Amino acid sequence: MKMRSNDFKTGKHKQNSLFNETVREIRKLVYPHLDKFQRQQYDNARAKVLGIKQKKSQKMPLPELISRQKATKRHIDKRKQLEEELDVKLHIGDKANRFEAEKDIKNRKKNKIEKRNMSTSLSGKGFSEKSGVVYVGKNIVKRRKH
Numbered sequence: 001m002k003m004r005s006n007d008f009k010t011g012k013h014k015q016n017s018l019f020n021e022t023v024r025e026i027r028k029l030v031y032p033h034l035d036k037f038q039r040q041q042y043d044n045a046r047a048k049v050l051g052i053k054q055k056k057s058q059k060m061p062l063p064e065l066i067s068r069q070k071a072t073k074r075h076i077d078k079r080k081q082l083e084e085e086l087d088v089k090l091h092i093g094d095k096a097n098r099f100e101a102e103k104d105i106k107n108r109k110k111n112k113i114e115k116r117n118m119s120t121s122l123s124g125k126g127f128s129e130k131s132g133v134v135y136v137g138k139n140i141v142k143r144r145k146h
Contacts (some may be wrong), residue, residue, distance in 0.1 A: 007129045 001059060044054050060068075076096055083090050095101040115129070128135045 031039070031042070047054060076094065079090055080094075091098070091101060095104055115132075127137065
């Protein structure tokens with residue numbers, strides 16, 4: 001017996017509605033257990049999907065920023081000491097958490113691509129670039145003198 005396309009669509013619709021209902025239930029269970037920062041991230045993501053403009057986050061006062069930086073440094077030092085004792089690497093790089101480490105790696109890759117694009121636009125023309133400094137080839141200097 002063949003399924004008609006209409007029956008297939010209603011079956012698929014039921015599956016989608018069941019899936020969406022399950023997702024809603026999971027959200028209701030998880031949302032109360034999120035901390036302040038995670039809840040704010042969730043609300044911002046939901047607002048973005050709905051097309052609502054995101055609120056600007058409050059700027060941090062300087063004393064609080066300095067104290068956070070000191071606490072982060074203490075946290076990193078403590079983690080490094082633990083890594084030395086265990087002889088195991090616990091994190092990527094020297095960052096406080098995974099988010100900062102991944103952000104740093106992403107920025108390094110972006111800078112590398114920008115450098116490569118800059119050097120390819122200069123290559124073959126007697127110029128070279130190293131560490132952000134552009135060097136002029138000897139042949140170009142000789143041609144300019146004559």
